[in-house]
Amino acid sequence: MGSPESQRMESTSQPNAISFRSILFEGSGQGMEGETQQEPPYFADLNLDQVINAVTSGKEEYNLKAFFYTSLKDIKTIRYRHEIMKDLEGQTLFDDIKTFAQGMHVVREYIGLSEKLSYKYQKERWFLDAVDLYCDVVHALLDDLSRADLKSRGLRSFRDYLTSYVRSDRFTALLSETEDVKTDLTNVKYSLIIRGGSFTVRKYNSEVDYSAVVEKTFTKFKSRRDPDLAGKGSVTDYRVKFPDPLEMNHIEAQALAFVAQLYPKIFQGLDNYCAKHTDYLDKTVSDFDREIQFYVAYLEYITTLKESGLKFCYPEITEPDLNVPKGAVHLYDYECFDLALARKLVSEDSPVVCNDFYLAGEERIFVVTGPNQGGKTTFARTFGQLHYLVSLGCPIPGREARLSLFDQVFTHFEKQEKMVSLRGKLEDDLIRIHEILTRATPRSIIIMNEIFTSTTLQDAIFLGRNVLEEIIRLGCLAVCVTFIDELASMSDSTVSVASTVDPQKPAVRTFKIVRKPADGLAYAMSLAEKYRVTYKTLKERLPS
Amino acid sequence: MKASLLYKDRDFDMEQHLPWNEDGLTQDLALDTLLDAMGNRDKFLLDVARKVILSGSRDMNTILYRQEILRDCLRNPSILRSAYEIVVEAIEEKRKSFWAFFSHRSPHSVLYGANESMRIFVAKLKLLRGIADEHGHEFKSSGFSRLFTMLRQELSDEYFEEIESHLTYLGSDHDVLVSADLGTGNKGTNYVLRKPPKFKVSWMKRITLAVSRKSEPFTFHLDPRDERGAEALGNLRDRGMNLVANALAQSADHILSFFNMLRIELGFYLSCLNLYERLEQKGIPVCFPVPAPADERIHSFVGLYDVCLALRTEAKVVGNDVDANGKELVMITGANQGGKSTFLRSIGLAQLMMQSGMFVAAETFSANLCTGVITHYKREEDTTMQSGKFDEELRRMSSIADHVTPDSLLLFNESFAATNEREGSGIATQIVSALLEKRNKVFFVTHFYSLARGFHEKGADNALFLRAERGDDGSRTFKLRAAEPLETSYGKDLYDRIFVTLDHTQ
Known part of the structure; x- marks a missing residue:
């Protein structure tokens, strides 16, 4: 560890959320000056394009190439990254970070669905599930980091930040409200009555499974051969495979709307929850989620080579x-x-x-x-x-x-x-x-x-x-x-x-x-x- | 019914295997430029041109047969175009009407689609017959004479009436008589149906209502709102129509194949016409080449130019005059940027074009047929990192050795130069000597003085040496002439020109 400045940084890294800036760049010194998507001109000649494409392959959502296309001109920042790399070479921490990343990925998928889908209560439910998962993922990461023996300034400083974030009112309130709404929704159960030209929604009343009744009635006919199939050797499977899109049609949506009217308080709670927590995602956590992948991607790439x-x-x-x-x-x-x-x-x-x-x-x-x-x-x-x-x-x-x-x-x-x-x-x-x-x-x-x-x-x-x-x-x-x-x-x-x-x-x-x-x-x-x-x-x- | 415009006795096979070195030829001879001009933004034409050119004929009669047909086409461009357009319209209109076929795959829609296709085809066949009636006599080639005679005979008025009567009958929704057996079939879904005791009555009510409307014995009248019932009846009718729908659809497919085949065979000549018109616009000459048997050694031409370069550039391209009759080896040396690569490309392109029955880019051109055109050009560093450049060059040479047949034409461009001059020349000498002794013709562009010199000193009269010319002022003329190899490539000129302004850092 070289310069006096970096030693000073290390000695003053107290639990102080403000001091954490980025897992790629130290508090002071070089930063990202605009992210380039432009591969350096010598990449192809040096086959670095192959390396970086392979390193970032499967991680397109993080847009990591910008990081790999930016070379550092500053020894201090290089050392900052070396420390973090060394920490992440520990298998347990590495796996913990990957679990975190996977969780955050699913959170984004849920949010994506919530944004993509059309009907209000469907969108809201995906949003709720996303936030619920986000809270779990953040908790788990903090647990994991607390158990880890971190040496790098970068990760220690991030852990300090995360500790104070999880203790903050903002996060604890988010957590408890999420739990409440989720429990209410899980307990809702209903029935549909469908007619020639109509259907009805009502509360579920433990009716008998009719398919079992019908099957029992017709068991005696089962051995009869279909003349159309004679000599064909195999029996046609008439079951239609229904596509199961995430989208709702207007009938399903109408049914859901009825359910919401059956349980107005619960759905009002969901409405309020969603309106209140649009900014649930912490910027520092989300930046960390992306930037730490720089290290993960590279270490994954070299693992098989090391082995x-x-x-x-x-x-x-x-x-x-x-x-x-x-x-x-x-x-x-x-x-x-x-x-x-x-x-x-x-x-x-x-x-x-x-x-x-x-x-x-x-x-x-x-x-x-x-x-x-x-x-x-x-x-x-x-x-x-x-x-x-x-x-x-x-x-x-x-x-x-x-x-x-x-x-x-x-x-x-x-x-x-x-x-x-x-x-x-x-x-x-x-x-x-x-x-x-x-x-x-x-x-x-x-x-x-x-x-x-x-x-x-x-x-x-x-x-x-x-x-x-x-x-x-x-x-x-x-x-x-x-x-x-x-x-x-x-x-x-x-x-x-x-x-x-x-x-x-x-x-x-x-x-x-x-x-x-x-x-x-x-x-x-x-x-x-x-x-x-x-x-x-x-x-x-x-x-x- | 065959078109037989590419071969006297058979259709052109679009699925045939192209030569093993298809990719290399395309790349080295810049074939895409030629094909783009021939396709003239029509991907299909481009593809036909590509396949005909790359699968060039080795049969003198076939080449002359095509030349004759192509002359007809150049004389009657608008008739060729209208015939081709009719064919394309037939295929395209059918394609567009075809969607109904697939989206609801039932006999009813098959029949409907087939009927519609048939109506399209009949209209287009009538138009083709019309062309044959009106313009047949303007075509002199045996190929076109036969095609037009066939159209007039096979597509008679009586025949069209016969088709019409089928389409009219099958196109209307009249009653059908269908026999059937009873069958079982209980579509289940994975939905969990719950027993609905309170609804039993209302279901019965609906059926009773329908029965109560019955006005004659054994007749069931659908309730207008009973959509499922209507669907079921339509389904029975569909089954009855299955076989005839199939037969009509298959017939439509046969006619479609006929149009597809015509499209290919007319298409090739149309692509030639496209190229011809492009070159004509630029005011540069083409000629029909005079092919010679493969076992002769003929290569003589006046004003042979690189047709791809001509298509790309506005500048006037320089043609070369060479008499290489009786020569087996042509070695090209001389100034960088002297037009050596361009010349080599023009040799390869002319050979391919001649053997596909086309005109070539020259004032006059004659060459013996060859059993294959093979290129060996210097390539970019292998990005899969498997091998060094020289290794890669030798590996490619080895694969050529696997495929070469006597009377091939081999074009080498700066080959075996990825090592030093002494060794590169040595290996090239061995390879070329072996190829010549096995009755192949070789054109070799090289800057290796010792390679060219070595063959020159042998003084064999089966070798010709061409040199990229250079004016006294150091400027390049892009014209080659017969001359012995010289020991320099004028790299110093370039260096002085480019580096003269270099400011030394420091």
Whole structure:
């Protein structure tokens, strides 16, 4: 826990409802400045779109994407979230929060029905049930939080708030009135008398079940065969399956209106209750219900990964620093992996290969070379993902990590040639890279994946060098995946890393990215053999 | 009754399997642009065009048969349009009248719906006959001559009268005689009925009232307010009408199939007409291609252009003149943005269009038929993360090897470039060599100098080398000419142009 300010916050967190602001943002410091629905432009390249879509999938009602699209620029808020994440890693608390969320979800469903349906007493009953459930859910949450050993400032402060809310007159009055009206309604019972053109409602008087009487009368006929069905083998089921819509038709509604006239006092009570409690829902509780899902969603996403043995950690966070002493490691993550790929592999029961990386002293740029399908692109994505996840305040892939804040992320991944653009692909590449270099600052992160593949080797080397020189001059963090070995050793700020192969079986990729000089071996032939598209195998395969 | 406008002896099968590489072809050749123009906002036409083009014929006679019919259509556009419109109206009016059919599914409504459909169809068939009577002689192709003769013979006036008499009889609500057995049936619901002793009397009262109105023996007169009773009687009548309603509805379905088939076969030519008119508007030429047998090596054309690019752009498109007769390999190199991809697309599109019986986008065009058009284009990074780009390229190549048949036409666009030049060229050389030796024709666009150079140095006379041209001022002309490969792609030009204004941050 770093700054003096955050320590002060912790020591003064007395039971004081006013001090709680949001479970995502501390009392002071960065907040949400308008919620964006706009995915950051680099999401698709880094496969973060897959991650966030999967994380938020099934939780659309909370509109969580806005939270995941907003990266924090402030270490203090990141720590605030780390504490809450750690609390929620406790299984009991996590389950308690999920139970609460489920309850609140049903409350909203009831309210939705109450708003959607047309008839007064039907609407009112759904409203009553919603509020009844809301009271239960709030009580249960407070019980659960009181039992929990909370360490985070955020959750403790929320618990204090909830305690005072439940004790407030507003809440206790709501609770007792709800109970009264509910009990009255449960005790109402009535009968309908339906005629050719009329029906009557009256109080229920314990009449006999007529269907049982009729069945008994006709039992003797049961074995008679229907001539229409002879030879058909099966007996037709004439029962019509009635649809059971929630909506009432006007007859049902009229019946209910009669019931209400039979029991005027009870229904007057319901009317009054509904009119009085439209604002039953506490804003802080409802915000909490939404915001806590940020943590729940992410933790749920990483649970299966953790169970398969992958490691997550709370990284140390630094500001970008241009003057790191020679040799001092200033950025690292050990045993990290691509969060999107890992989920896919784990779901297929395939092993996930973890990688280590570090940057020391002047080093800022990874130049990744080596055999194709060896994990180069994955490494580049991982680097970008890790930094972004840090900026959300989430635990990140890796055993131990220290990563940097950033102002912007830029990615340049090769795009499929589109006919819409009549410009050549190379020109597109150059224009986009130029735009990136114009907007990037020394605090930015740039990730480039296999650029200049559609020009000659000579051109690619020329262009690659020029672009990399610009990045070096800028001094920002970067990963550059390339097949051009010449780029790997351009300056002290570049680190040459390469995908590797199993020396015994060159066609087998290890998916390990390690520090080593680029050696020009791309093992393309081994792949061609694997797919049986060498000259020799094709001659055998192709029909004459 | 068959239309036989696409094949002399059979209907076109809309359900047939399209080639395995349908998606790749569509994407790589930008087929959607072509199909949009052919469909002209009619999804059905677009779909027909797509299927005919992708299932192109390998039979020279079929192609010439279609060319002849298409010439008829281009000469008589308004007649083709009215015939097609009649067919579509028949189908659409029937579709709209069809709802009653489904919403109350009883024999009565089936009969009603079938009768209505029949009346629609008869009216449209009469109109089609009228076209055959009036304009049949204006069509010279064997396909149309046969169709119009068939319409005149099969849809005679006597035949229409016969239909009319059935519809009149079945369309009226006259008495029916129906036999039946007694049956049981006690619809129960899950409602819990309670015994209502006090209401027994009032129920009896209602039935008695009805019986008391009886004026002749064994006759029951429904109380006007007894709606359930009326419903039950209607139900009996329905049962009686069941078989005839079924027969009429099935007949209506047969006629509908005839219209559907006509819609497909006329539709293809209408889609060609749409495209023709679009291109005519832009003032760019088309021609009927001269197909050659598949085992020959013919590819020669004047002014061949990319029809999709032409449809998209207002600018004048540049056509290419190439004589590649006798060539099995055409290798295209040269400047970026030099029109290489466009050229490759124009080759693929012309082949597909020719083999579907269409005109092609050129002043003159001749090529041998091929057993399949196959594209291998560079693709975007695989988002399912299964493999690297090069791996994916080789995997696709392997799947091509599974499907390729001799005399195929293969179009490679910057393939195997996701690795370094030395290895990419090496593998491409092996693949192309194998394909050529197995009697395939290959067009290969590449910026790999060593790949193009290697084939050039072999000096084989079955290979042609084209280069994207470049003016002396560095500007691109988008025209290809025969020339040996050169070792640069002018990336430096672009860099200077784009980065010259770059302000170095720092």
